[in-house]
Amino acid sequence: MKDLEIILENKAGMLALMGETLGKHKVSLEGGGVFNNGAYSIAHFLVEDANKAAKELEKVGIRVVKINPVIIQKLRQDVPGQLGSFCRELANEGVNILTQYSDHSNQLIIVPDNYEKAQKVSEAWMERWWSKEDYSI
Known part of the structure; x- marks a missing residue:
């Protein structure tokens, strides 16, 4: 398992886009959360296949800052x-x-x-x- 550190634009629908994108590509979220930080939110989510998740999120314009060991x-x-x-x-x-x-x-x-x-x-x-x-x- 790895932690995805993600920056989400703080607007309606961004978490939905993230979840839908990962679900469409069979990436399950095993834990995590999203934290407001002004115009952007910082998200951390636990996933099994972090590289696949990051690749698919980047395709829809969601910025993955880092993949962290946990x-x-x-x-x-x-x-x-x-x-x-x-x-x-x-x-x-x-x-x-x-x-x-x-x-x-x-x-x-x-x-x-x-x-x-x-x-x-x-x-x-x-x-x-x-x-x-x-x-x-």
């Missing part, structure tokens, strides 16, 4: 404070979170500034939180 992190929903704790561990390793959203499976999606460091933190987190009996923070 960290897909399952947090324990039954333990309060998981988001803060995981993000603190990333920060302690010097990883800045550029974008954060959830996918359709309630997993945390992170676009980090340093994918390799973030991946190591994520792997350690998964080992610690999903393999132990004591889930207290």
Whole structure:
């Protein structure tokens, strides 16, 4: 999975055009969101085939700024404070979170500034939180 960073003109129908274009080309959106930023909106969407998605969006005049690698992190929903704790561990390793959203499976999606460091933190987190009996923070 990859994150598409997209600039949409902030006017009626642009998100519809994006969704219709991707649907027509059998590209499924697995999570993401759109955020108003004045005359334009910044969108981030999780897709399986990012190169195909970017190619088709560019054909209809939708600007794909970047294709980003993502960290897909399952947090324990039954333990309060998981988001803060995981993000603190990333920060302690010097990883800045550029974008954060959830996918359709309630997993945390992170676009980090340093994918390799973030991946190591994520792997350690998964080992610690999903393999132990004591889930207290």
